[in-house]
Amino acid sequence: MAIAGIGSGTLARLVAQSSTLKSQLTTLSAQSVDGKRGAFYGDIAGQAARAISLRGGIARGEAHAQAIDRALGRTAVAQDALKRLSSVAETFLEEAGKVSRADTSRIGALASNARQAIAEVASLLNTRQGSEYVFSGADAANPPIPDPDGIMTTPMATGIAAALGSLAPGNGSAVLSATLFAASSNVAGDTPFSNYLLDPARGLSEPRQGTLAEDGRIVPTGLFANRNAAASAAASETGSWSRDLLRGLMTLANLSPGQTNAGTDFDAVLGSVKAGLKSAMTALGEESGALGISEARLEAARTRHAEVALALGSQLSDVEEVDLAATLTAMQDTQTRLQASWKALSMLSGLSLVDFLR
Template identity: 50%
Template sequence: MATVSTLSRLDAGSLALRMRLDALTRQVADGRKGPHYGDIAPQARLAIDLRADLARREAWQGNIDTAQARTSVTQNAMQRIADIATDFYEKATKLDGTSATLISAVATQARAAMTEIANLLNETHAGQYVFGGTDSANPPVPDAAGIASSGMAADIAAAVAGLAPGNAATVAAATLAAAASDAAGTTPFSAFLSDPARGLSELRQAVPTGEGQSIDYGIVANRNAAATSGGAQTTGSWSRDILRGLATLAALDPSQAALGTDFTDLVASVRVGLRGAIDTLGVEQGALGATEERLQSISRRHDDLTITLKTQLASVEEVDMAETLSRLDATKTQLEASYRAIALVSSLSLTNFL
């Protein structure tokens, strides 16, 4: 009976050692204390809280990364638009009515530039139109290729065609009104962006960056975001002002140079409008750049805090590998000794015992 009792105790001890060895082997394999929260009691609640905080920060970081990608595309498009506007501002300074060839060339180039700008306002990132506001699945300029013959361009061309002695200011006002119009059939912008109840009144797109925090970053095709347009020759929107200037230049006829002052006054209004639009666009770019810097700063802070949280979580959920390996070796030694003891006791006979 004593031998049986001894064997039972040895078997129970061996089983406990085997279970400990299995647990240590798994810990060495995955580095974790265990697959269940019970394995890390009483710090399970802390682990849950840390994981929840990590998940929130990863979501915010993902939002920021997406917003930064969109702002980068937006900045590149705006810079190209600014370059085009600057180029035509400089061209307009040379239109003094003395060269019919130059007037024709600038008109042709302006029509092509309108198409390029319309396509720039239709820039996309990850399949979404960055200048489309919340209607990001649809182009803000539905017919970019045909913008030079849009209702806005046609109205401006009709106004320019009516240039006559003494009415340059009236013609300029008519081109301004056409560019500012949100009427269907006139505006080149989408129905969504032109709707006072939707695109024209919606808030800027914003990115959640923290608990109860967000940063505005969206810019739409037909109205300003952070910048304010000023002066007599503005629609209130840098994009409309640029398109108005280009459409006016595109509609010029070399024969109108003979009107002298009226021709140069109309061209001067184009220059003033383009200059104001270029300055306003620069302010818009600067404001968006400041937003990008804020997003980058917040992103770095989330990265730093994520590292800290992961370190804290590791201290709760993960094992000390050096200590675990040492315990694994010790347990193996104990288990081998247990097996030898069981084998020895099992081989004892009554004769050997006596």
């Protein structure tokens, strides 16, 4: 409000005071609605840089927490698959232990069950979490077993079948060498595994995938269908729990009662199967255990992010938000002072300039 002819003095100061009080009331009114000191960083003056830094820290923590949630979803699915794969290996290790040359009645049923188990293993290796295949390494958009229904027609399966078909007294060692060769191949097309996983320049040499749980800290979570991720391969002839498991099942799938005529060579083949299945079980346990350690680390990181977010949020609130109770009190006080100022201004503005100057 302005009064013509008066640029200084009591009336001018009162006008300025009223204008200031009105501006303060407008600000306090806005703050009482949304609890914020202002809509722009300029409204918090020297605290703007701190607010930006705090918001950046909160955003990074949220991004890490979201990545951890996705990773834990994948690891939970992977753990279920590993558990079932281990159960398959354990079941057939037990069943193979019941077979002997003296009792051939179990062999036919065992071979049939092994063929069904091979299909289940292929399906488990193609386990997905959402759109991602958990055993595909970095190639998560594509299945590690491209043709699970045709697994028994791969050179790995047919090679093992041919070797078992030749089992006879005196050639047990040659049969085992042939099954090992078929199961260990990294030539594209020779095994059920994808070309990506078998490529020396890509999947065969890539490091284990991980999750960025915190700035500069990656937790390993990736798995491979064709090779071990964390498990030791020291006790494995093929070097991989999946190959040990498939080799054993494919060998059992091609057993027949007549092969017991090979005598001790039959025993050697069966003994190799049991050793391979036991090795697969051990490695699957190691994979599951290592993944469990990673899950614990991820969960601990997620908890830390939640705690840090709470602390940073509190600090940001101190910078950007007002004390609502204090704001409402200040707004009421300012409104009272403004009304008094307007009343005084109204009274003074009614005087003539001559009366005012007397």
